Every structure is written in structure tokens, then in C-alpha cells.
Amino acid sequence: MFARPVRFQLGVLTAASLFSLGGTGAAAQPFDSATVTRIENQVSVGQGAKAAERPAAVSDVIKGEEYLRTLTEARAELKFSDHSIVRVGQNSVFTFDAGSRTLSLEKGTMLFYIPPGSGGGQIKTRAFTAAVTGTIGLVSENLIAVLRGTLHTQWGDVPKGWAVDSSGHIFQFDLDEVVKTSKLFNFGGPPPSFPLGSPLAPVDDEVAGVLAEFPGLPDLHFLDIQEATQINPRVRDFLNTPHEVEPVAPPTPTPTPTPTPKPVRSPGQGQVGRSTR
């Protein structure tokens, strides 16, 4: 599927095809507004003319018609009502459209997290547009790297650990290296997920990926090894130790009953071979 490099195409998928790709059957909430949850250095919010910009602060609410701008070494995190998250990198301009659930990067970089089942959305840069369902990805003007889930583009699906550039080249990258070195990924900690296995472990499907990545079963290994080491030796010792024989009643002049031997286990008696059952 990825073996064919595609010539440069400024591809834009139509809205119809995007929704056919991204639909999950869930009732999608529009991206009406987003709340600023984290800020680093100088971040501003504007609408229309640049002169109308104001400094952004944590807890500010940004509407769909506004944009968010960051300067050098500045970053911001936005949270939407459906728990989608966008982290905007330095020297960036970010906007979003409520109805079409489009996250647009005019310039710079961003990380997006769209929860599985939330209705998906679109990622748009100057160079291309792509559809997502439950996905985490990093975006620049000419590149989208998928950290979780699957990205749907006109050149084909891009799974986790793969990236697509504006030329349509789809290639695999070193996910661990990106997780370690990406400032946006680590801005305020890893993005929400069920990441307790390997932080971004193999994903086959959005939902199955969640399951695959979380150790849903409790770790009772420690309980098992306590039992294995504490109970069995003691029970084994008990079984291998001769029991005290109850004192035999003194003989009486009258007819003496023949004493019945009491079964006593001798050492090693319990160590028998595996019987056939």
C-alpha cells in the first residue's frame, strides 16, 4: 500500500469524502469553542486584523472565528468540549471551524488528540487536508506524523508510526525517538490515552488499540508467587511430617481388642509421581 511514491499534489479531499472516511456513527459535537489549558511564553488570540490581538491566558475561551498565535519559544494547549486537545507549537497560527470540525494550521506546528468515538474531524494545512477518527498526530505545514490511530489521506491510510508529507510520500519513522524529542508531545506530559503498556504500543484499530495498550487485567503475579512459596512448602512439610500417634489405651484384663494401626505419613510419602487422571 505504501510502496508507491506519489507526485506532488496539493490534495484537498472533499467534505463528502472526508466524512465518509471519518464517520464513526457517533454524534459529533461541533468545535464551538476551546479552552486554553496551558501556556508557555507569549501567546495571543485575535480575530480578523492583527491589531485586535489580545494576550491569551489559561482558562480563556477561544471561539471558532478567532485564531491563536504563538511567538518564538511559545506554546499553548487548547481543550475542546469533546475532550479533543490541540497543542500549538512556536511561531504558529491556529484556527478551527466548528461545524466541519476542522483544525487548521496556518503556519507552524501542532499536536492534535481526537478521542476515538468523538466523531472524528479534519486536519488542514496550506499543503493538504486529511481526515481523522480517534487519532494523535503531529502536524507541520508539509508533514503529518501519526502517533496513534489512522490518518486518512487521498494517498491512502497512514497508520501509527508513519508520516505523510505534502508530496504524498508515506514513510515510517522512529516513534520512540519522536516521543522523546518532541516538545509538543511532552508539553504538559503525554497526551491522554490508555498508555500504561509501552507508552504508545502497537495499535491495530482505534478501539482495539485502546484495549491493546492498557493492561486491563490487574497484576496479581505477586500474590501468586507468595502463595507458591509460602503455602505449598508448609503444606508439603505438614504432609511429610509424621503426625503424633495418639496414646494407646492401657490393656485391661478383659479381652483385649486388637489395636488398629493408625495411618501415618512418612517423609517423602507425598512426593509421588504425577498420576493419570
Place this chain on the structure above:
Amino acid sequence: MISCKVKSTFCATAALLASALLATAQSSDKNVVGNESSVRLSDSEREDMGDIRPAKPDSFLSHLRGSVQAREEFVTNAKLLGNHSSGDLLSFPTGEVGFNHALGHGLSIDTVVRAESAVYADHGNRSFWGFSGNTFLDWRPKPTCPRLFVGAEPYHYTSYDTGHRLSEAMVFSTGIDNGYVFNEHRTLLTVAYKFSDHFASPAQDDRYVNCATVSLTHQFRPALFGQLFYQFQYSDYINEPRRDSRHVVGGNVIYQFTAHLYGSFGADFIDNDSTQALATYQNFAAHAGLTLQF
């Protein structure tokens, strides 16, 4: 006798690993399309997005994982004898190395080798160290299907006090598990069943074990998880007139500090009923731990 069993199982494990390695080698050169020139990022973009460049072919090391864990546990019944009469503090340092490789068609192989120890603060003569591990062949026909697995789980534990073997077994297991996500993908219900056949030394400990587990996990915050669980385990000892029914109920809270470090604390209650009177016990345990994954 046990050594023969261990050898044969290790041979089987080695064969499985060899097939996984072969599959790794065969798939190592088909992933990379494009080249570095296709990644055009400015310095500031690279700083925020990370070092994105076409990956090198899969190597053996890329399938490895490891972790170290420190765990402290207070138990009300260190002797596992009767009811709550021997409180103690236990320390469990553990090191683990794992290998995972997808074989295609929904199959994957996973191997873990673990070195571990338990140190009892008051009942020092019960402290032990040892090794355990497992190799499982997993099969999930479709991403949404339950996982089926079959594998082997050897373990060997030795007493610090005497230097003698405390317990050793080769365990062959098979089972099925699945998870169901609901509540806006923030809650995970997991159900599992596993059947195990323990070939132990001495053979007195040979047993069949049926184990069913249900757990409910909820994501309270992006990095904060809570978990409740119940487990029923029925053990049928083959060479002894002993049958155990064990109920475990408990809960955990897990917090992920970073992508590689997480901590947990929790508690559980165990009620083990056995036809062998000395194996009947109740125990309450509270634990806290820290795990570093790499």
C-alpha cells in the same frame, strides 16, 4: 523429571523465538519508503515535532522492552495461615525484559523473563528470590475479537535463608480475554479466563488451575486511572486430596508521571478456602509501587 520438562519447554520456547526472529528479519526491509529529503522541517518545527525522519529497518532491539519495579506491600497474614495473624512488610524488587513481535494474520508472540525477590521484614526466613517468565502465542482474528492465547510460564524460587528451592514449576496455559470500552471511552471492562496445568517439583504440587477475572478500569484524568477487580481461582491438585477455591477482590490507583514512569497503590483481600485445612487462609494486603519502563 522436572528438568526434562523444563528442557523440553525451553526448546519449544526457543523455537517460537526463532520463528519470531525469522519473521522480524524477513519484514525488516519492507517498511521504508521515501527518504530524508522528503522531511522538510525548519529548526523550530523540528524542535516542536521531534526528530522525524524515515526509520531504519526493524532491528531485534526494537522488539525488546524492559522495566524495573519496586513494590512495598503490607500484609496481615505473611504466613498465609488462618486469619490475619502474622502482619508483615514485604519488599518486591523486580527486573523484567520482554520481547514482542507481530507475526501477521492477527498472531503475535510475547516473551517475558523476570528476576524477582521478596524480602519479609519480620518473617525473614520466608524471604526468597527467583526467576519467572512466560512465552505466549497470541491470536486476535480481528482487532475487535477476543484474544486467544497459549503458552508456557516457568518459575523457580529459592529461599534466602536455606538456599534451598522453595517452589518450581513449568506451567502450560491457555485462555481468552477481551475488553469493552464504554462511557465515552473512559471506562474499560475486561474479562478473562485462563486454564493452567502446573508440572511442579515435587510432583505433589502438580495441579490444574481454572482462573476467571473481571476488572473495571476508569480514566479519571489523562494520567490517572482507577481499577476494581474480582478474581476466582479453582485449583485441583492432581496427586493430593486438595482443592482450593480462591476469591480475590481489590482495587488499584495508577498514575503515570511520564511516558516511562508510573506509580501505583492499592489493596486486595484474599479468601482461600481449601480442602486441606492448613491451606485455608484470609489475607488483606495494601501495596504501593513504582515502575520504570524503557
